[in-house]
Amino acid sequence: MxxxxxxxxxxxxxxxxxxxxxxxxxxxxxxxxxxxxxxxxxxxxxxxxxxxxxxxxxxxxxxxxxxxxxxxxxxxxxxxxxxxxxxxxxxxxxxxxxxxxxxxxxxxxxxxxxxxxxxxxxxxxxxxxxxxxxxxxxxxxxxxxxxxxxxxxxxxxxRSYPAVKTNMFTVCIFGFPNAGKSTLLKEMTNANPEVNSYAFTTKKLNFGYIKTNFFKIQVIDTPGTLNRKDKMNYIETQAHLALEHLANLVVYVFDPMFEYSLNEQEKLLRRISKDKEVLLYLSKTDIASKENIEMISKKYKILNKEELTEKLIKKVKVSQLEL
Structure with missing residues (x-):
């Protein structure tokens, strides 16, 4: 729309x-x-x-x-x-x-x-x-x-609402602020850059698209944390709407720099995982300490960008077969 x-x-x-x-x-x-x-x-x-x-x-x-x-x-x-x-x-x-x-x-x-x-x-x-x-x-x-x-x-x-394609398979990227969500969005959609930003007051929902020969996947970088459902601010509530009504699948971004503690990040992951299937990604592996990277990767099944994209494409194919 x-x-x-x-x-x-x-x-x-x-x-x-x-x-x-x-x-x-x-x-x-x-x-x-x-x-x-x-x-x-x-x-x-x-x-x-x-x-x-x-x-x-x-x-x-x-x-x-x-x-x-x-x-x-x-x-x-x-x-x-x-x-x-x-x-x-x-x-x-x-x-x-x-x-x-x-x-x-x-x-x-x-x-x-x-x-x-x-x-x-x-x-x-x-x-x-x-x-x-x-x-x-x-x-x-x-x-x-x-x-x-x-x-x-x-x-x-x-006029400031995002032009969401509500009938398209949609992936929402979640994680804490500065976790690397926008970077992942750009890298996942870089082959066919169709990335736009739609302003919501001081924050944004960022959109990108993964293209194949047969279909497109809508990827949304969602601001906010959703980690306090009873006290969500304006932008967090919008992110909640995207999760609830748009997301067919979620990519959760762990930040190994621990600007937010691992415990806080895990709490948010549990919150999101209650309602949606979640794939996990680890950002900033080029600058984070080896210890922090291992702390997360040994505990969770982490996918790299190529694996994420491949998994998403398979999910769409399966969903189309089920129609």
Whole structure:
């Protein structure tokens, strides 16, 4: 899912100005082309065109807003939870509902005043009906001002969401900060570098892809530790969502420099291993002490980068056969 295409949601007056200006131009064009009509019939046709353009332009913009936002309930669970984490879920749905209400109401008003204009038999009421229509339509659009403002705030937040391929076999890389996760991500995907970063406030989820001739594997470097489920910060909660809803498999990175103790790293490993199959990798073997490397490698089945990639490809092939 890609939220980058969400367009700016303007304030009510912007849409009203666009609609009224286009309507005025169309009315002038009509005025200059009508021939053989008496003043009454000419005025009626001009005002009919005016209200028609107002309705058309306003609803074109409002429908574009409504359709540009995804149907929340049909999104992958990862995005549903991310929306609930970063936005007021109820206010978002309420605001989209308000736009839908405005679209429907403007359409009803147009039909009502089109009928009134067509039945009008008194010249002095034509402009009165048009003014009534413009006033009521303007009131409808202004009633959703707060909703439009909130939708634009939602748009800004949602544009920062990662473009996750939710139907692709996904591997999440976990480990403590500075454990070497991003380095592993780059090295595993280096043959076909398709690595991008999607910002979440001050932290990032980093994405890369392992390509074969037949399929791709999505690899995600997930910030945060998840080692304190009851006290997760903002980015750790996002990492938890990736683990829970995206990961088919986890690669856990041990750091033999022990910036975080082995006990802390093992605690995090146990936490992750409860729900997902985990493959183990040991980083920084070129600079860590031999003693620290052996302490981990003798206790756990550690895979190197080539073995990891081979294992992941086999996992995908097996998963495809099981479909």
């Amino acid at each position: 890609n939220f980058q295409d969400l367009k700016k949601v303007e304030k009510p007056q912007f849409y009203l100005d666009v609609a009224l200006n286009k309507a005025a131009k169309k009315a002038d064009d009509k005025r200059n082309t009508i021939t053989g009509k008496n003043r009454f019939e000419k005025s009626k046709q001009i005002e009919m065109i005016r209200i028609e353009v107002i309705e058309s332009v306003l609803n074109e913009h409002l429908l574009r807003i409504e359709k540009s936002f995804p149907s929340i309930d049909q999104l992958d669970q990862f995005y549903q939870e991310l929306i609930k984490l970063t936005l007021d879920y109820r206010d978002l749905k309420k605001s989209l509902g308000a736009v839908k209400w405005a679209t429907k109401t403007i359409r009803i008003l147009f039909k009502t005043y089109r009928s009134k204009l067509s039945r009008c038999s008194d010249m002095k009421f034509i402009n009165k009906l048009r003014r009534e229509y413009v006033g009521r339509v303007s009131s409808v659009v202004n009633q959703i001002k707060k909703n439009l403002l909130y939708l634009d705030e939602c748009r800004k937040t949602m």
